[in-house]
Amino acid sequence: MAVAIRHAHPSDYGRVIGRVNVWWGGRDMAPMLPQLFFVHFEGTSFVAEGDDGQLAGFVCGFVSQSDPEKAYIHFVGVDPQRRGEGIGRSLYERFFEVAGEHGCRSVHCVTWPGNEESIAFHRALGFEVERIVEDYDGPGEDRALLVRPL
Incomplete structure (x- = not known):
């Protein structure tokens, strides 16, 4: 099943945060991913969706405010049922592309x-x-x- 990668939107937060702990095998990871990434870093955060519209993965990152030549990936996740399909790689590559466009x-x-x-x-x-x-x-x-x- 193919995936489409697009910019994250504030409305994606609920979908993502609802899966984070499950995707990490029950570990309490949700506090590490505040909603601000979906509000203030839409341009450098992405979600991957399957043909069925289901969330397949996400990456949240930003361009450093302290050093604009550096970008930082804060959190990435891929549905355990979809790992090994290249979704994580595709999300990172999309982030690399946008970071480069920002001069990083x-x-x-x-x-x-x-x-x-x-x-x-x-x-x-x-x-x-x-x-x-x-x-x-x-x-x-x-x-x-x-x-x-x-």
């Missing part, structure tokens, strides 16, 4: 350093682990900082 020279994101699947996925997209930072998101919340040139 690199894309950044973070993941847990023990998440080998995430790191492998990002490496396949051209990201490199810039460094591992202990306590990045608070005590005991280490993160791998990833970067990809555009």
Whole structure:
């Protein structure tokens, strides 16, 4: 089944947030994705929908206000039943395209350093682990900082 990728809209928030915890196997991930990404970052956030109109995936990101040559991907998700179809790659590529149009020279994101699947996925997209930072998101919340040139 094909997917269509389009800009996220505020009205998409309910659909996405209703699936986040389910797609992450019951982990409480919803607090990490506030609605502001669907209100203030529509131009750099995207949803993927199947032919049936069902949500297949999403990516939320933005151009850095501190350094406009950098873009940041905050959150990405793909329906577990649709993984392996290239939806995540397509969402990232659409983000790369728009970030480049905004003059960005690199894309950044973070993941847990023990998440080998995430790191492998990002490496396949051209990201490199810039460094591992202990306590990045608070005590005991280490993160791998990833970067990809555009």
